Amino acid sequence: MKRLSFLLAFLFAANTWAATLPQTTYIIALGIAQDGGYPHMGCQKNCCKMAWANQKMRKQVVSLALVDPVNKKWWLFEATPDIKQQLQHFKSQTNNVYPYLPEGIFITHAHIGHYTGLMEFGREVMATNSLKVYLLPKLKAFLEQNGPWSQLVKLNNINIIGLTADQPIVVSNNTVTAFTVPHRDEFSETAGFKIITPTKKYLFIPDIDKWSKWNKNIITEVKNVDVAMVDATFYSNTELANRAIAEVPHPLVAETIDLFKNETPAVKRKIYFIHFNHTNPLLWSAQAQQALQNKGFNLVKQDQVFY
Template identity: 60%
Template sequence: MQKRNKQGLSRSLERDFCIRLLILCCTLFVQEKLFAQESPFIMVLGTAQDGGYPHIGCNRTCCTAAWKQTTQQRFVVSLAIVDPIEKQWWLVEATPDIKAQLHLFQEQTKGKYPFLPKGILLTHAHMGHYTGLMQLGREALSSKGVEVYVLPKMAKFLENNGPWSQLVQLNNITLVSMDTNQLIKLSDQWQFRAMTVPHRDEFSETAGFSII
């Protein structure tokens, strides 16, 4: 009986391994097809709230596993808007994880696109959504003229407050101020509209994007 149970367990483990391997192969196949195609696509680069996951100071059960295993950690919410025809891409949000997210994008797309996005779309002035801009400054990448799409209050916030104002003055970034519901063309494949949405607007309005 014990031998039979061991054989059954062994078969179960083998079956589980085969299923996992099949899922992995299918995922890699779909991913390869996705990045090889000429259709525009969006890639998720982060899903967590401003503080990331695990959250600072969190020792609850929802965080303990993620502290121990980096594979369970999550970047702050961000998207890549990709145009395979023009070989350009745009980033939604400049998060505190931007350094890792730019690397992730390059890794996932096998270096087929420029390291920096052609532009960055910002929603509002909370830490998880714009503070990654500091990585574009002279202390780090020292970028040149990266377009940053913002609504008017957000534009004023960046222009009038350091260290963000220095990014503007040194032309590390170029602010593109938008009006609500204005149709912005990114490329022949992508365009979007910004709208204001309810949120805590301490330093700027909050934008939502309709990406077409």
């Protein structure tokens, strides 16, 4: 009897989650962590020990789902190493009313947390047919010319759709515009995305070196959208004890906060930090999260819905 009651409670909770989803286009955060996820491979620090011991604390690599409930279509942003779990989670949390595979996948750049999930679409796993993958030119060339990714193209598992920076494309009743940002571009350029739905404008920049290196003004860009999901890899420059943080440049959360310190509360509230390294206390410390919110800023939570 207890087992039946638990099962009914679980099913009710799952259906309630799906039942509360909006009937207009929305975005779900399927992951919020940096490329290595949380906990991080090889990490024996207290920040990871907590997550190894408590599965509920674990977070997946940064990824978004753009969902059109009217036409029952959806698009994925980033093909992460956690893509198998993320697609299954999306399927269950949306009550199986959408196709298992997205209409297409938008990818920012060729660092492992953002594109290596594409391997799951090859002949060894799903052997998909012409799954659309939207890429800027250098990333497109990288996948076409280098194995094992080139085999996905050769076997028509994926159909690469070339993007032009700053040129919007239409997907259902939404527009998506890729733009370039400065980052460690070893194999490709790095994109950010502006997503415009019928009700909201979003900015998605999970990776960038420094705001000062960008040819656009981040304050202006934030003011022009409703929600800005921005790079929060590191909170401070003391997080990497055994590596020079300059080797992996990102705008520190503390720097972004300082940059926006003179802006209005309405502007600050638009900023949602995302792409947290396992060392960033915003990922696992309730105290740090509350302190950030007290300053007027937000952070993306896994499974958070935006509409």
